[in-house]
Amino acid sequence: MTIKDIAKESGYAIGTVSRVLNNNPSVSPAARAKILEVIKRYNYQPNSNAKHLKQQSSDGLALIVKGTQNMLFVDILEKMQAILEERGYVSTVYYIDEEANEVAQAELICAERKPYGIVFLGSNLEYFTPQLAELRVPCLLLTNSAATLNIPNLSSVSVDDVSASSLMIEYLYAQGHRKIGLIGGKPDQSRPSLSRLTGSQSAMFRLGLPFEMEKQYAYARFSLQSGYTAMEYLLKHCPDITAVFAMSDLMALGAIRALNDHGLRVPQDISVSGYDGIALGRYSNPRLTTIRQNSERLAQRGAEILLNCIENGSSAVHEVVPFELIEDESVAALPNH
Structure with missing residues (x-):
């Protein structure tokens, strides 16, 4: 008889059985009673060496x-x-x-x-x-x-990051935007960034929009500060953009702060969109247009x-x-x- 057998017999997870055996209080009375009943029925005796090893590891x-x-x-x-x-x-x-x-x-x-x-x-x-x-x-x-x-x-x-990013570019296009900047991670190090870049580029190509990687894509880590710095890069290298798609909401919020600090209004002067749908975006000023992932x-x-x-x-x-x-x-x- 093993912990796995007790878990199967009692109907509870292995982790729950382990907690009962180690007298962990974070187990419901009903679960504890059922597991102890199975232990008693089969006269299970935990191996003391195994228990010692278990306490040194994670359950x-x-x-x-x-x-x-x-x-x-x-x-x-x-x-x-x-x-x-x-x-x-x-x-x-x-x-x-x-x-x-x-x-x-x-x-x-x-x-x-x-x-x-x-x-x-x-x-x-x-x-x-x-x-x-x-x-x-x-x-x-x-x-x-x-x-x-x-x-x-x-x-x-x-x-589906590719489809979601394509949809955002199509949405910006439908609002009349033809020169769009992107903020994202390094595509060779971040698979989400690669997928979102792929989706964005495919939509731009399909819609006949211009895109120069060196001018319209600013690298950023997934943080406010990095989004801020990336927005400054876009303003310097592609000053005629009318919209920005940032590949995370934190990047987008950092970008909005940078635009404000440069005397530009969002969305009157430049529109900004994000990706993730975090709660902070609903309380920012302005509230963030974004792709919401269902957390x-x-x-x-x-x-x-x-x-x-x-x-x-x-x-x-x-x-x-x-x-x-x-x-x-x-x-x-x-x-x-």
Whole structure:
């Protein structure tokens, strides 16, 4: 009889069983009673050595987050951790730099902590090779699709960034904008930035809009300050733009502040749009036009898929969730349009 057997027999997660065995108070009375009943029925005796090793490791999940200022990730994490806790798991968050190797971090965590599963938030797919399967734990990529990677222990839940970005460019075009600047991450280091750039460029080509990468694309990290600096780059290198599409809401809000500091009004002089749909954009002045990613759906489906892989040995799943274009105050139609 193992902890896995007790979990299966009782109907509760492995993490919940582990908590009961370790007298952790964060278990409901009903769950504790049911698990203890199964333990008593089978006269289960935990291996003291195994228990000692277990106490040195994690009885939960590792959540690896690239960057420290992405508010969409904060929102997803909050929702996902609540779901995981309800299911009896402890989750530990590891923040790494936007340009760090998240798979190398996962290997380190597995060697030291032995988690049941790993969640990656914000990722560079170049790091994800078939060697990931050697970790022998279910993994999940959130906000980025792993469907083309064919790694057996890697699931994903994402938004179609290419289609969403194309839609935003089409929306700006419909408002009369013909010279559009872009703010985003380095496409060779950020898969979301690459996908959003691809979608934007395809829409511009389809609509016959001009686009010069060196002048109309400003590199930025996913932060307010970086969005501010990128907007100043666009004003210097492409002063005739009438609209900006920033590939995160924080970048967009930083860009709006830069425009204000340069004596320009949003949206009267230059329209600005973002991507993510974070709460802050609804309280900014002006309120932000953006692509809203459904953080609740991303968190819920991500947790469900990962736990199904952990508890039932299910195969990897790749799911795409809907997005929504939020029309608000930061974009205006050009006069005479």
